[in-house]
Amino acid sequence: MTDVTQTNQTDSSPTRSIWPTVWRWLQDSPIQPVAWPLLAILLLLPVVFRDAYLHRLLAASLLFGAQAMVFDFTGGYINAVNFGFAAFVGLGAYTSGLLAVNAGISPWIGMPAGALAAGLVGFITGALTLRLRGVYVSIMAWFVGLALMAVTYAMVGLTRGAQGINVPYLLETPDTLPYYYILLGMTVVIYVVLRLVIHSRVGLAFKAIGQNFEAARASGVDPTRYKLINFTLSCACAGLLGGFYAHFVGVLTPGMMVTDNTIEVMALSYIGGTGTLLGGLVTAFLITPLFDYLKGLMEIRLIIYGMLLILTMILYPAGLDGLFQWLVGRIKGRQKQG
């Protein structure tokens, strides 16, 4: 979860070993070094433990984690918290679901269509507010989200309102494992795309100048344009994940767009550490299985989420990623001594 801005310079002599060079290359590449073992674990875990319950847990964790990752892409990198996130996920889900139900369109086309719809609404929201201070984006995205939910409730003829709709499944098999691997593939693709944008010329410039608008303008970067690209992309990814959710779960209700769901994803990304992409993803795998035991007690689950969010913000803003970096630092320090 290291970032390019904090590339480590442990070795300066080029003759001693090629590893520092490889390491640096890995860190600059679209996939961070820590992501490789993580990916390996996620690929192998369901094969090693052939248990249907575990597979469902993994898929649920991954779905939450991928959302947290996409959320962190705006929250952690351009400091614009998308407070209507769940509604953008819902927009993607409903777009794909309704296309399949009413027009018989394949989910494989429906999911990108959902991404397109969410991206478009995100683009309009962002275009209106991203030149304003960060909090306006959040409030506006929140209002847009509330309106999307209200529309979904109100358009009874199309969405059956609060009753919800049944959506055809993506695959014919009742087995969770194929879904899991499809989602994992989607997550990897999303991750690589997000990393490429972060490491693009504009993204790097944006990060390097510490999100300072004066400095950004002076160095020829248009901050609003970069923010708009970022926000639109994040909304589109949310829509894509929503599309997957629709054809994975098979039932859609407007309640999925409620602000509480946004806060849940937000808590994951903050507990994991902002500006890390993977922090929220890892946290989802730690917390989601834990909370599966509290299935019937939604309120306790939400209380814990809220408490964790508050405690992280007050006591340890660096989150799990901060803890991880600290540990890595300790191990490196010990190696140097030895």
Added chain:
Amino acid sequence: MNLTVLWNLLVTGILRGGLYALMAGGLALLFGVMNICNFAHGELFVVGAYVAYFAYVTFGLPPLLAILIAAGASFLVGALLEKSLILPLRRRSKGEWIMNTFLLTSGLSVVMQNTAQRVWGVRYRGITQYWAGTIRITPTMSVAVDRAVAFLIAVVGITGFWLFLRRTNVGRAIRAVSQNETGAMLVGIDLDNIQTLTFALGSMLAGLGGASMLSLIPAYPFAGGKPNITSWFVVTVVGLGNVSGSIVGGFIVGLVESFAFFYLGSGWQDVFSLGVIILILLVKPSGLFGSEVKGVLER
């Protein structure tokens, strides 16, 4: 449209407007003075509603006393929250303070809602009225005494709050902090105390709203959602941090909502409100009456 319908829409609009003005005034105060985006504002409305219910129904206290106790309780809860959560956050956070408060209070809101649900369940705790009777103006136009008094309480609350900010030394100190924090500190104002007081005052206004509207909105864990959204709507429309604007804005939004509800129904009314706010932000990002927060645009 006949006169009775128009009258009823006006009464409902103005009554709701009083509530929104009360709540939005508190929210705007928090933003103006402390730069806090309080997402848990609706939860303090709920605190007021619950306390008023228990004082009035369970302990059988007279209505006015129950409402006063509720306002005092929200004041205390607000002060406690500021000291235990906002103050540590302020000590910790370097940049991005506004965003951090928004996130912290949204976490707080989830915790408070669900704790209330855990403790008291989802049951509605409402009353039909504090005061019986109706005031007749013409044979067809009337207003319930209960509503009229609730509105009066809102007006008294807003006026008292206004006078407090304008006429007392503490009020002047609060306004001084909102204008220039460093300057206020230099003339010997204790920032920590002023900020706790401000947060408590804002909370009290929300609690007062919750208590006086108990007959209209019963106390239940998620009762704060709608008032929270609407007061956010008001402060965004008039301009973040603009206290006097929020009071006017509260009445405007109350009236618009009442008519939009009548013509469009509850589902589409929200969509209509959103359309209005998009138009306003498009033309004037600082809101209708201008924001008192420096630098609406990020530059």
